[in-house]
Amino acid sequence: MAPNFITEIIERDLQSGKYPQVVTRFPPEPSGYAHLGHIFASFLDFQTAAQYGGRYHLRMDDTNPELATQEYADAIADDLRWLGWDWGEHLYYASDHFEQYYAYAEQLVGQGDAYVDSVTGDEMARLRGDARTPGTPSPYRSRTPEENLDLLRRMRAGEFADGAHVLRAKIDLGSPNMKLRDPVLYRILRGHHYRAGDAWCIYPMYDFQHPLQDALEGVTHSMCSLEFVDNRAIYDWLMERLGFSPRPHQYEFGRRGLEYTITSKRKLRKLVEAGAVHGWDDPRMPTLRAQRRLGVTPEAVRAFAAQIGVSRTNRTVDLSVYENAVRSDLNHRAPRVMAVLDPLPVTLENLDGPQTLSLPYWPFDVVRDSPDGLVALPTGERVAPEVAVRDVPLTRELVIERDDFNPEPPKGFKRLTPGGTVRLRGAGIIRADRFDVDDSGQVTRVYATLLGEDARAGGVIHWVSAEQGVPAEFRLYDRLFRVPNPEAATPEDAQAEPIAPDFDPEEIGHEDETKPLDAGFMAFLNPDSLRVTRGLVEPSVTRDPAGTRYQFERQGYFWRDPVDSREDALVFGRIITLKDAWAKATQKAEAPAKAPKPAKVQSQKTEPTEKAAPAALTPEQEAEVTRLTALGVPDAEARTLARDAALLAFLGGAAQDGTFAQVASWTANDLAPGLRAGEVRVQAADLAPLAALLSDKKVTTRVARDVLTRAAQTGEAPAAMVERENLAGGLSDEALSAAIAQVMADHTDKVDAYRAGKTALLGFFTGQVMRATGGKADPATLNTSLQAALNG
RNA sequence: AGGGAUAUGGUGUAAUGGCAGCACAACAGAUUUUGGAUCUGUUUGUCUAGGUUCGAAUCCUAGUAUCCCUGCCA
Incomplete structure (x- = not known):
């Protein structure tokens, strides 16, 4: 994991001894399958802990009895283990700790920090107010701790109907942060919980349970996605009221989406239900299970996760980053063999008997770049390059790829043409002498002559013996959607603008099931996302382990479909294509008009031609500006000062002499944020001597500013600091x-x-x-x- | 509208007042018995406007854009 703002925090905390070791957790809700969007969060949680010698936990956030299931919990754990993570005994279920949460709830009630509210849900929403209006207290907000405790216990005992009461934190109904307007801590809900059974009829809410569980597990750094920034206030409030020490802290990161991919659970389900894919593990799906079946390796997924950095902005990552991670992993892992996906028969008229060729599994560059000089066999055994070979039968009747013979070749075509030559990989150069066509004009067979090694050929193609090749089905997967942003609202947006990913990278089940589902994405499905062909693969593969990943030369990386492939009926799925410069070139020639992505920021950049007018000042503020400019303050700074009461109040204490302009400048440029937050401890009057030192060139600007910053924190007079630290006087x-x-x-x-x-x-x-x-x-x-x- | 968060090439991410770097993508060349891989090179960037500073992606002010919050979901 590359350095980022979180590793920075961790390093600081470790350095200062705040925590002896870092402890993180990945807390999925087991209400769906993990997908590519989640690997980022899990990678961040697990990898940072691992990197700093800490501990990472897997925690099932399963407090909602209506959503969580054991099947999903097991599936998530299984997928994450496949990725290579090992949390040892640190697998937790939030639902195993209901008793502890409840004890803390009673403590909160006893402290007067929580109360039982008995208004309806609608009424509570109304009383909460909105962004404009502060909330108003519910009539039950003033119940005594004794009353609340009694009610809470009876809630637990099951004396009340669902929804009759809730437990709420007593925080601040007037807070501009809506999350702080007395959030609900417990609700009455009679649902059968897959683990806790029917033991409970009240269930804790996320905002109560999550911080508590973090603290109970000894988590130090609790990472979550950006939409929880407002919730952090509750987190901190709880930690403070309950007196946890040392306590965990919450840090938020930006989500990562992937182009051409949807990650909404409901939309994925829609794909399954509509038959657009064949199930949750259909290799075209973005679920981890599907990517496993596709043949992507855990190493590739982790390399991908490591490459997309961490920041505090939601972003959509270029699909090619993922594809590149998959390809470069496979390049050094997959032995090369040959398969013909769409066969065209070729007769080698001058070849008499069958031959057996011994061909290397690896191209020269993989051998050359091998760190230990050895290369792998399909079994995984590493051997000398000379013995990393397989037998390939060469017979009179062959098949080549239909694409590789063209009677009317386009410019730049480097394959077989009538009368032309091409090299058969590992077998020699052939010349096409004549060919048959059927009634529809399709070529049915090519007759060719095998030439000597002194012949020349421009290209190389792959082939398989028609007589000894093994029949196989090939499943050629392509991206599921035609557009980069299938979840976008309009076709234009779908083509271009990356939109924020519509999923919660950490809380797998987080989705509003009650809202209508926008099925617009279905229109963007790629009709060619799966192409099935039948062809031949060279016979050597039948002896290889089932999990072998191959590069079928010039075609891409493949492996046996782990579900459908059988020994007597091979099914190979394409993990990913090779890069194809030729296809790109021909495509470009055919459709040169295809415009590049419209630059998204450009429109914004050119727009403010009008020149955005700064907000106008009131007459009083204008008067203030006049007064300040008269004292020598430049206009821009005067305007900044004039519109801010906190700054003016501070400046009121400044000496109105030759130093005033400098003090005003510091106030506007250096002290402003601190003054608004009420964190500046130095007095304006104490700044004049420093300004004098500066104008007399006794101290440099840099020293002055440095002193000022520290004085603002400590409250010490700047001139005294200069004196004490001997900062005055120039340099010889x-x-x-x-x-x-x-x-x-x-x-x-x-x-x-x-x-x-x-x-x-x-x-x-x-x-x-x-x-x-x-x-x-x-x-x-x-x-x-x-x-x-x-x-x- | 109130509060919060964010803004660096086509994409993602570094630079913590001092060299705008890296990866992917794109393009060009070399090399190649895979139109793959590899190697070399090139193009492209600090949201806008002001200010502070010897020096600003970074600090200050204003503006713009995007996202989040007003569930008894997580």
């Missing part, structure tokens, strides 16, 4: 020269690059010298001296 010329010389000596390569013309490096050197001198170097003199030194 000797010291500056020495620093420059030292930096140049430390970075001779950069010096060379600079002298070779890379003048952008000047900033680099400036930065290095600044760092070396603690910011005390005067920028102007530094720059002239530095340039002189570099050019000299």
Whole structure:
């Protein structure tokens, strides 16, 4: 896992000793199958823990009795194990801890932090208010802890009907964060739970259960997707009220979608139910089970997950990133053999008896690049390249790919043409002498002559003995959808704009089952997502292990379908095609008009020609601007200050002398966010001496700013800090020269690059010298001296 | 509308005030008994406008765009 904002946090926490080791968890709801969208979240959770020598847990978030099933739980665990994860004994079911959650609920009630509400759901929604209006208390909000405890116990005991009461946290009905308006903690629900049975008739909500379970398991870093940022406030509230220490913290990451792929559980189900695919493990599906059956390896999936980075933005990843991961994994794993998917008979008229050729499994470059000099047999055994061979029968009657013979070849065609030559892979060069056609004009047979090795040919094609080749069915999969964004609202959007992935990468079952399903995506199905052909494969494969993945030369990577292939009726599925430069070239020639993706940001960029007008100021603010500019404050800063009461209040304490403009500048540019948050501890009056030091050139801008930042945190007077740390006074010329010389000596390569013309490096050197001198170097003199030194 | 989050080439991601880098894609060439692989090279980028600074992708202000929140789902 490449460094990202989460690993950064973890490293800091480990460094500071906040936690002895990192503990993470992947918490799927077992209400569906894991798919490619989920591997990202699981990879992030598991890999970061593994990377930092920590522990990772698999946790079934199965608190909703209506959705979770053991079958899904087992399937998810199975798929994740296949991916290579091993959580040891750390498999948890949230439902195993209902008793503990309940105990904490009683504690909250006892503390007065939770109450039993008895209004209807509709009423509760009404009372919650909306973004504009704060919520109003339910009439039951003021029940006493004793009353609430009694009610809660009776809820548990089953004295009330479903929905009659809920337990709510007593937080803040006026909060602009809707999640904090007294979230529901428990609901009454008589559903049979697949694990807990009928032991409970009240079930905890996510916002209560999830933080608790994190804490109970000793999780340190609890990662979830971006839509839970608002929920973090509840998380932190609970941890604080219940006094967990050390406690877990929640961090949110952006989701990752994949082009040409849908990941909504309901839509996937629709595909299955409509017969568009043959089941949840149809190799065209994005589920992990389907990708397993397709023949993708766990290593490839993990490589893919590692490649798409982590950030705090939802993104859609280019399909080619996945395809590339699959291909490059298979390139070094799959021995090469030959199969003809769409056979055209060829008679080698000058070949008398059958021959047996010994052909290598691997091309020269795989052999050459092998780290240990060995290569694999289909069994997996690694042997010397000379013995990594198989017998291939060459007979008078062959088949070649129908595509590889063309009576009317297009320009650039490098295969067989009437009278032309081509090399049969491993067998020699042939010339096509004549061919038969049927009534419809289709070529039915080519008659060819095997030439000597002195013949020349422009291309190489694959072939199989018609007499000894083994019949097989080939399933050629292609992407399920024709458009990059099948879940988009309109055809135009579907063609171009990547949209945010419509799934929850972590909570597998998260989906509103009550909303109508937009089935528009069905119109984007690719009618050619599965093509079935019958052909011949070379006989060597019948001796190989069933799980062998091959490259059928020039065709792609294949393996036996693990469900349908039988020894006497082989079925090979195509895992992925090879890259096909020829197909791309011909396609381009045929359809040159196909426009590239419209650039998405371009439209935004050109739009604001009007020049967005900054929000107008009130007359009072305008007056403030006039007053500030009169004191020497530049207009832009004056406007910033004028519109913010917190900044003005701070500035009110500033000395109105020659230092005022500088103090105002700091206020607007450096202190503003801190002032609004009420975190600035320094007084404006204390800034004047620092400004004076700066204008007298006793300190550099950089030192001044550094001091200011620290003073804002500590509250110490900046001038006192300058005094104490001896920051005033410039740098002697000797010291500056020495620093420059030292930096140049430390970075001779950069010096060379600079002298070779890379003048952008000047900033680099400036930065290095600044760092070396603690910011005390005067920028102007530094720059002239530095340039002189570099050019000299 | 109120609150929150985000914005770097075609795509994804680095750069934590100082060299805009990497991967995929694309294009060109070399090489090749796979129109594969490999190697070399090239093109393309900091949302907009102001400001602070010797220096801004990074800090400040405003704007724009996208997403999330107002379930007794997770």
